Amino acid sequence: MSSLKSRERVIRALNHKETDRIPIDIGGIYNLTTLHKDAYKKLQKYLGYNNKITISSMLSQTAFPDEYVRQRFKADCYPLYMPLDKMNINLQWDKDGSSWYKDEWGVKWMCPANGLYYDPVGHPLEGCTLEDIDKFNWPDPNDNSKWLGMGKRAKDLYENTDYALVVNGPFNGGVYVPCQWLMGYEDFFIKMMIEPEIIEAMLEKIVEYHIGQWNLILDEVGKYAQVVVLSDDLGTQNAPLMRPSLYRQLIKPAQAKVVNFIKSKADVKIVYHCDGAISEFISDFIDIGVDAWNPVQVSADGMDDTAKLKKEYGDKLTFWGAGCESQTVLSTKTPEDIREEVKRRINDLGSDGGLILASIHNIQKDVPIENIVAFYDALYEFGTAFYQK
Amino acid sequence: MKITDQISESLQQGKLEDVKELINKALEDGILPKVILNEGLLEGMSTIGQKFKNNEVFVPDVLIAARAMNGGIEILKPKLVDGDVKPIARAILCTVKGDMHDIGKNLVKMMLEGKGIEVIDLGVNVSEDSIVEAVKKYKPQIVGLSALLTTTMHQQKVVINSLEEAGLRDKVKVMVGGAPVTQTFASKIGADAYTSDAATCSEVAEKFALEV
Numbered sequence A: 001m002s003s004l005k006s007r008e009r010v011i012r013a014l015n016h017k018e019t020d021r022i023p024i025d026i027g028g029i030y031n032l033t034t035l036h037k038d039a040y041k042k043l044q045k046y047l048g049y050n051n052k053i054t055i056s057s058m059l060s061q062t063a064f065p066d067e068y069v070r071q072r073f074k075a076d077c078y079p080l081y082m083p084l085d086k087m088n089i090n091l092q093w094d095k096d097g098s099s100w101y102k103d104e105w106g107v108k109w110m111c112p113a114n115g116l117y118y119d120p121v122g123h124p125l126e127g128c129t130l131e132d133i134d135k136f137n138w139p140d141p142n143d144n145s146k147w148l149g150m151g152k153r154a155k156d157l158y159e160n161t162d163y164a165l166v167v168n169g170p171f172n173g174g175v176y177v178p179c180q181w182l183m184g185y186e187d188f189f190i191k192m193m194i195e196p197e198i199i200e201a202m203l204e205k206i207v208e209y210h211i212g213q214w215n216l217i218l219d220e221v222g223k224y225a226q227v228v229v230l231s232d233d234l235g236t237q238n239a240p241l242m243r244p245s246l247y248r249q250l251i252k253p254a255q256a257k258v259v260n261f262i263k264s265k266a267d268v269k270i271v272y273h274c275d276g277a278i279s280e281f282i283s284d285f286i287d288i289g290v291d292a293w294n295p296v297q298v299s300a301d302g303m304d305d306t307a308k309l310k311k312e313y314g315d316k317l318t319f320w321g322a323g324c325e326s327q328t329v330l331s332t333k334t335p336e337d338i339r340e341e342v343k344r345r346i347n348d349l350g351s352d353g354g355l356i357l358a359s360i361h362n363i364q365k366d367v368p369i370e371n372i373v374a375f376y377d378a379l380y381e382f383g384t385a386f387y388q389k
Numbered sequence B: 001m002k003i004t005d006q007i008s009e010s011l012q013q014g015k016l017e018d019v020k021e022l023i024n025k026a027l028e029d030g031i032l033p034k035v036i037l038n039e040g041l042l043e044g045m046s047t048i049g050q051k052f053k054n055n056e057v058f059v060p061d062v063l064i065a066a067r068a069m070n071g072g073i074e075i076l077k078p079k080l081v082d083g084d085v086k087p088i089a090r091a092i093l094c095t096v097k098g099d100m101h102d103i104g105k106n107l108v109k110m111m112l113e114g115k116g117i118e119v120i121d122l123g124v125n126v127s128e129d130s131i132v133e134a135v136k137k138y139k140p141q142i143v144g145l146s147a148l149l150t151t152t153m154h155q156q157k158v159v160i161n162s163l164e165e166a167g168l169r170d171k172v173k174v175m176v177g178g179a180p181v182t183q184t185f186a187s188k189i190g191a192d193a194y195t196s197d198a199a200t201c202s203e204v205a206e207k208f209a210l211e212v
């Protein structure tokens, strides 16, 4: 096949058509397929330069890969997201060296002294009642201040580059996960079981926010973007995080509303991020209209047999990630092992399109630089060789 | 069905009010608080742990069961005499420095308590120094370390080294766990035990407790 442009390559892959080579994503999902800033620093140093790093996601402390990195490793995707300066973060420092801020919902995010990430530690609606949800000062779903200017950027990228544009929206794409930020993880799980009406009420608010925001975002970028990211974790290392029936009863309908709205508004594909051991949920994703699934955490139970996943779901779902096992191989094995692993995943998942290669979650600080480079180079090498066989 | 079995059943379903009611009834019937605790509450918690391990129930189920257990214990507490509730061992538990994941650690805590082990929970992001301090202060038999990230699992090794340096290593059994941790890793860093789930963790801890 003659050589394709990045955008076309990604679109074809998402439509389950073969491409000249398998598309690669580095940083398109701005908080999930990129590198932690410390890993990125190593990469820059290896490549022989030392520019100021743009942090894409506050929570993940991830780098926005610059043009040099994208070109060097042949990445095909480009993220659209709200830059940090629009978040109005008022960072505070505690005596113990930890730093924290509150977001517009009142959720407190904290990074311990010498920590690597910001995580939710203060939950404004912990222990809430229906009345509390009613009275809560919910941010306005129709506030467009954060997304102003995104349309111009999208148009510019659309017209002047070949990249596939990936939109990262409110709550990092979370539909139910924001409930956990607002009320805390345990409170959320307990309420799911004993006061589901509270979860439903909160989900309604969050869906309303999503729809309001996506309406504004897609007005700005809908004409130019190819992909929208959603994200809700449903898996642990070895099991679903919750009863599948409970997911179907409470969460799935909320996710479906957001997916439907986005799809009715713009001609985009949806990539849905979900870690862990989630075999039981894959058909639900397909059901609600998700087009692609990230990251395919192959080290979680039941996820290692990627050939089987492809056989079962490959005609309906694009795999976005899956590049290399990230809990042992990427960080502790040799470049040669990594190449073998990349080759294997491509062989399992590459046929007939439906694969966009990326790291499984962000590349973390502990990954040796020679492994990072071997990994990205292998994506291109084997992703090219695969269709030329 | 025996009333203690009913208590265990209701606990497994997370029915806090039912558990309380049944306990009051059992007390009225003259059943010993200690029997209600062991054959009702702790038995129920242990069963739910097994079901969790077999993927028959999930995180939310365990959380509401633990909530019911704690509610039940509240009622029993004033009625139990000292000898009834003497914990079989004491454990220090935490998520290691740099790591904020605590859902798994909290389940481990609940399961350990379900085996009658007293748990001092140091929380998340806990440094090796704080752990050494806590071991000196509380003199536990068990130290449980949770780590969910490849960037923090090595901290488990750092803790073991610090315990060694402080001359405390042979005073405690160190148990490690969390998503990326494996038996191979645990052996390599010299931990005394690894388990992949909270129920098995509590069983191994119980064994350790009985050995001491």
Ligand code: B12
Residues within 6 Å of the ligand: A059, A060, A061, A116, A117, A118, A119, A120, A185, A233, A234, A235, A236, A237, A238, A275, A276, A277, A295, A297, A300, A326, A327, A360, A361, A362, A364, B059, B098, B099, B100, B101, B102, B103, B104, B105, B107, B108, B143, B144, B145, B146, B147, B148, B149, B150, B151, B175, B176, B177, B178, B179, B180, B193, B194, B195, B196, B197, B198, B199, B201
């Ligand atoms: C929920 C979750 C979160 C939540 C945590 C909320 C909380 N309060 O805990 C949030 C969103 C905050 C989060 C944040 C991050 N996370 Co996270 N997270 C997960 C997820 C999806 C589930 C973890 C979980 O709660 N499981 C449920 C519990 C019940 O299981 P468990 O913890 O494994 O515990 C069981 C056993 O392991 C064992 N056990 C646990 N502890 C102990 C201790 C002892 C002594 C013993 C014997 C046994 C034992 O018993 C438990 C019960 O059976 C996992 C996916 C996965 N595969 O695990 C990713 C995962 C762990 N996260 C990951 C990452 C990368 C992150 C972030 C870095 C993301 C980011 N922001 O960039 C941050 C880092 C936060 C930090 N500073 O620590 C990666 C780690 C990858 C790696 N390289 O190691 C994972 C594997 C996801 C992935 N696909 O790669 N995360």
